[in-house]
Amino acid sequence: MLNLKYIIIVVFILLLAGIFIPPNFNSEEQKLFLIEKGEGLGDISTSLKEEKLINSSLLFRLYAITAGMSGNLKSGAYLFSPSMNIFQIAGKIGRGEIARTEITIPEGFTSEQISDEFSILPFFIKNVFLAAGAENYAGEFDFLSDVPEGTSLEGFLFPDTYKIDLDENSVGVIRMMLNNFNKKLTAELRGEIKDKNKTIFDTIIMASLLEREVKTFEDKQIVSGILWKRLKNGVPLQIDATVNYITGKNSAGVSIEDTKIDSPYNTYKYRGLPVGPISNPGIESIIAAMRTVESEYWFYLSAPDGRTIFSATLEEHAIARAKYLK
Secondary structure, three states, X not given: OHHHHHHHHHHHHHHHHHHHOOOOOOOOOOEEEEEOOOOOHHHHHHHHHHOOOOOOHHHXXXXXXXXXXXXXXXXXXXEEOOOOOHHHHHHHHHHOOXXXXXXXXXXXXXXXXXXXXXXXXXXXXXXHHHHOEHHHOOOOOHHHOOOOOOOEOOOOOOOOEEEEEOOOOHHHHHHHHHHHHHHHOOHHHHHHHHHOOOOHHHHHHHHHHHHHHOOOHHHHHHHHHHHHHHHHOOOOOOOHHHHHHHHOOOOOOOOOOHHHOOOOOOOOOOOOOOOOOOOOOOHHHHHHHHOOOOOOOOEEXXXXXXXXXXXXXXXXXXXXXXXXXX
């Protein structure tokens, strides 16, 4: 009898040791571990053992069953380390502590730049993200209803700081950003756009220009007034940022050769707004696109120190260019 008790105690100690001793106490490695929807305890324990995150798949299953967790192992992406034990790993899965990260998208980023930021997600496919058309989501988001067919989502991917699951995919990221745009473009703002006889699409195009061209809200309002006035009077916009959008350059000015590029985004060659937004504007630029400040000015330029220099005549503008853009 004493021998049996001794054996039971030894077995119990070994089981505890197996549950609380990790594969590698000193490991600093972090592994992304994915649990697919529908995966059972057996599949999970086997995968954990194959990834060398636990010492025994049998012990993992026994612990999960005795702890009443076998039917409560939540799917998702988890970050585990070989320095964690079965107790810690099972607890994390049972509580659904899926791995998350924080990604900040600055105002004025293009879709291409945004896709680079989200490329740290293992299941994010850049080409899928960039190929998404507005028509694919127009039925879900009414602010896309006036966007021409074949147009990308440029302009509607709202810049913000996003806390996102590491197992999120490209479509999930798109919906997350469009949902955020939908919240930020309030009923009041939509009403203002309608009252000004503008479409949401044209307003976002204008906002995208302001975002890339001007720094302060006050200057954006004045430039907005200038650009809408130019459009009304058939004057070319001649915006450097639209040319840089075509070339991919990030220069302060543009070359004469670049202004001759044949593209519907080239506001030097073609009158009117470009065919679509050239960036993803923040709410300040969207508001400035609607709440314009009327002025005597017809021209502006951005000085190297960030100031916006306004001119009422072409002659004044030429003098300002010579003075500030040497």
